Amino acid sequence: MKAYVVGGAVRDALLQRPVNDRDWVVVGATPEDMLAAGYTPVGKDFPVFLHPQTHEEYALARTERKTAPGYHGFVFHAAPDVTLEQDLQRRDLTINAIARAEDGTLIDPCGGQRDLAAKVLRHVSAAFAEDPVRILRLARFAARFPDFSVAPETLALMRQMVEAGEVDALVPERVWQELATGLMETRPSRMLEVLRDCGALARLLPEVDRLWGVPQRPEFHPEVDTGAHLLLVLDQAARLQAPLAARFAALCHDLGKGTTPPEEWPRHIAHEARSERLTRELCARLKPPSECSELALVVAREHTHIHQAATFGAAAVLRLLERCDAFRRPERFELALLACEADARGRLGLEHADYPSAPLLRQALQAGLDVDTARVAAEAQARGAKGPQIGDAIHMARANAVAMAI
Known part of the structure; x- marks a missing residue:
């Protein structure tokens, strides 16, 4: 019975990034061996155990076989004769298929160290195509490691998976889980770029995918293309260290521009109402937490008015605050301002521009809150x-x- 650290902990240590937790693979053991050693079972689909002292996860080495479409259609086989190399071969990316023995020796049968050095995201084997979640995982790894490229053969495989309808089998809750993780990475725009490159964005988030190729007024948007603007906004939200709810609101704020009739381009009159409706439909499908959906609806409906607040009189400012429910939900309104600031700065040449609406509306809100x-x-x-x-x-x-x- 031997245990090896695997996956993200090995990868991040080699990249000299912080290692927050470790996963282990155990070779040559049975579930009974693990129980006898004092481990606590936690896995439902396959044998995973918690260490009696460290509470880290230890999984028995296993192989897997595809039995049905989607990401649930797998049969796992865990037995003492499954080798470490066989276990590593079932993993998604080469950079996640490196193991470290207790003496520090690295076991790297898939070339993960080579791809770490070359900064490449590459699938381990053709088995990658059996699990559509791996498309989302790779996309969010691209957001975490924005200087890594996707191997051409991996991108081609992902496109084949999309064309075969594999991503259509993903349940919305799992899409949200991966999307939320990717939005919180260093450069969330990379996640959308990768999903769009392989065709998955149009299948999973068609409301977002429609934004590319839609022009905006260049005097307000030097980047012109609405999709390009969205990528800039998401990265500004990350630079502002916005929480998830504000980043999701940034993702949804301009959805209505994707449904503007081409004859009305580059103006997008009343796109806010369309954005609110599309955001509501998207939230009904993905089922994000209420704090995310509620904030996204407010920002979709009111972001233009928040941008223009410096030109408003006191009565209009008060109406805006009341529409945003700012007196009852001041913390949520602060997140709305953060999302709107990311929107304002998500434009070529305006990345560091001041955002006067935010201090003005904070001052107005505080004055209203001070009323007895x-x-x-x-x-x-x-x-x-x-x-x-x-x-x-x-x-x-x-x-x-x-x-x-x-």
């Missing part, structure tokens, strides 16, 4: 106001406060 609504309501009631009249009194008090603040 309980006192205003009590005074209105003392004057005989009821129901909506009390709300009107609070609105007026906030309007006065915002007018004084800006």
